[in-house]
Amino acid sequence: MRLILEKRPDRSPFFAIASPFLALLLTLIAGGLIFALRGINPLEGLYVYFVEPLTQLWSVEQLIVKATPLILIGVGLAVCYMANVWNIGAEGQLTMGAIAGSIAPVMFPEWQDPSILVVMLIMGTIGGALYGAIPGLLKTRFNANEILTSLMLVYVAGLFLDWLVRGPWRDPQGYNFPVTKTFAGWQLLPTFGGTIHLGALFALLACAALAFVMARTLIGFEIKVTGNAPRAGRFAGFSRNRMVMLCFLLSGGLAGLAGICEVASVVGKLQPQISPGYGFAAIIVAFLGRLNPLGVLFAGLLLALSYIGGEAAQVTLGISDKIAKVFQGILLFFILSCDTLILYRIKFETGRVGALKAAE
Amino acid sequence: MKKLLMTAAVAAVALGLGTTASLAEAYKACWIYVGPVGDGGWSFQHDEGRKAVVAELGDKVETVFVENVAEPDSDRTIERLARDGCKMIFTTSFGFMEPTLKVAAKFPDVKFEHATGYKTAPNVTTYNSKFHEGRYVIGQIAAKMSKTGTAGYIVSFPIPEVIAGINAFMLGAQTVNPDFKVKIVWANTWFDPGKEADAAKVLLSQGADILVQHTDSTAPLQIAQEQGKFGFGQASDMMAFAPKAQLTAIVDSWGPYYVKRVKAGMDGTWASQQSWDGMAEGAVTMAPYANMPDDVAKMAAETQAAITAGTLHPFTGPITKQDGTVVGEAGKPLSDGDIHGMNWYVKGVDDKLPQ
């Protein structure tokens, strides 16, 4: 008995919509089993995990705040991966963007008018873009594989931040703990109602803009071609090097923007840890969203929901965060499996039939 | 199908809520940990403290804990706990300070206890333990037991508490051997036993023969045992891992403090304070002295007793700093504030701190 995949002539529109729901259903079943094994009512567990976070305004606001950096970074990475440029260092670009954007408030704590916010955001984006340009340059000039360079630079960025906040940028009134002065007033992002900050708007704009670019512009076409058929791209005159630099600058810039947004809102200052791994989670978001900017929007929300639900489950049901991680892994597995159904039909064949077919 | 599932879910939850209602009388106390309970160190000991509360107060208390909370995420987690009915929330890492204060402002009826911080509010207490008292004792033991006169000190990140620990260790050592030396290695991680083992091996190869650590795993002690050297356990008694190498350990005992505070919350006597318990209050205990000659054990026990009784204070002036200046009045201990924000080394330490 073998499992055979038969390619569909076209993408199945039914499964394009249905597959995430099918995946969710399978996860619910698996999750229900896990809960039952730990002695928790499965229905209650699933409710707390997936539904309850959506029923309270506070929780929905937190969901959006959590999803914002995931989407902002994810959409940039989606473009990158479309072009077959493997930026694994978004976490480092986030960190450097946060540092660059914090130069103004740390150096001039008394600067309190809207212009400082603009400066922070611009410098943050540029900082992330420049840090992303490093693996880009190393690739285009020296052919150094960007997976390695971008990943190694993540660690370097983190250690640099650590050195900054423990040394030169340490708050003199902070009892010598490794934090900068807390940002205040216009140095913090304005919020809609206290929780959701401006970063959410940036995320939406980024998705819309990149969706338009990818679908309707020449650059978008160029990206898709150099990613899928590099030789065709070369014949058409598309420069691979230009593409690599563009992708790194874009995704680095978006990651840097996400970084300064996090620092200027949720965290409110610089400290050794400013991100719980958004740069890496965004890689998952990019693929869950099938490298499509609008898909990334939904994927970011879904992944954020799985984090929020996991926390809710820890508090309300008393399950450990390890189960939350296992749950997340299983959710991803099912989503990835069910996505296969969009492009392929699954058939089971017994040995004889398979052999006959192979002989044709 | 989904609708059916939903109705069933709501019904189930309603039933579930029914059962928790009867526990509503129980006082709900909650903890958040920066690392996993399975780290065998900092968070592990805090959870042991939580378990002590459960053991002592039984049915009268309901406890919840959330582990592996990254500092940027802590805002949301603390608020969730407050919304979920927690009456007292213990936030066990320095990085939770601002989020704790933020949430405390929103929930004035909930009591918050922030470990290792320094900002209080009417419903926020800060608490810590005087681990440096233990460091003083082990400093004396180290100076007595070391043949090379050099200790290897493995640390994670330079925060004031760590620095105060190094200083207290050195001051204790210098009472036995004024020329005692310490070699310091910063691992730049809280949770990597492999790196700690590497640091331990390097230090032992560079002439240190006693290992001290302010990192969480048992790896350095295991290395000490392998190489026939000695060391000290950190946060918990690590004798089981290194029966021939552990001289003693500084044990973080959060149980007594937690029980005290939860009881105060329950009977209405809780008030905001800056709590700093030490040996005298049972927050810092020493594991049994082992693998050492009797006279060393006797000396250590006497020092421990003196600190517990309050007659000996590790940071009694005058203390000479690494740069030569002197702090503290003769015979008087440094103020709590000075120790809290300690950012300088005592004379005799050969390391440089970031400025």
Add this chain to the structure above:
Amino acid sequence: MDQSLAVLLTIITAATPLLIAAMGELVVERSGVLNLGVEGMMVMGAVAGFAVAFVTGSTLLGVFAAIFAGVAMSALFGFLTLTLVANQVAAGLALTLLGLGLSGLIGESFVGQPGVKMPTLFGIDALVPFSFLLTAGVAYVLFKTKIGLVIRAVGNSHNSAHALGYRVIALRYLSVMFGGACAGLAGGYLSLAYTPQWIENMTAGRGWIALALVVFASWRPLRTLVGAYLFGAVSILGFVVQSMGLGIPSQFLSALPYLVTVIALVIISGNKRLTQANTPACLAQSFVPDR
């Protein structure tokens, strides 16, 4: 000099898990599959190895358990990416998440328990000479045997290999499981020799370094050996410099291994002749046999 010997031994211990895991992933990537789940497989190997050795008292059984755990995890990954043709990058990341969570669950009751240490010969753990043999073995099989040639062909052009009648999926499954075995073994080394204990997430990112080393080595076994030891050496020497009390910021010393790896890669990659021939052309591309 006793001092240098001690430092050398420390470097060897630090480099060995990186080398073993990287060797496995090298074979996987040579066959055209990108498995980013090395960290997850490694940590599962660590917990499985520790648990079995703790319960049975035998590190040998622990080693087998570690290998088995790695193989099991990688088989799951294989099913997802080879049979169901799911995206390899996302599947690998999901595997890492699953591995980290599952290992934490399994290891819950083993935290705070002293472990059993693998036997040593002249102060060197038993797995160290094995890691050298592994490197030599992989190099030999990949470049001097038919099956190695076929694996590399599959990684370079799976359609051509399929047209020639080679069973691409089966070979990739084998490679992926070999990679899982190595990652699991590397994890077992951590909990059975390096630091005999179990702590959640004790791999601390070594799986990612191993992945990076494969790329650094341009998918060549001997260069992977060099990379692992370069990385290990710079990390350990950083501690040596720190212990000398020279006042160099520790963050800089901790960052050195990463910087050195990048610089070394740039120098090597500058020579196009050395690198281009080695990248498996079909890396991370899904393969579905046309009928």
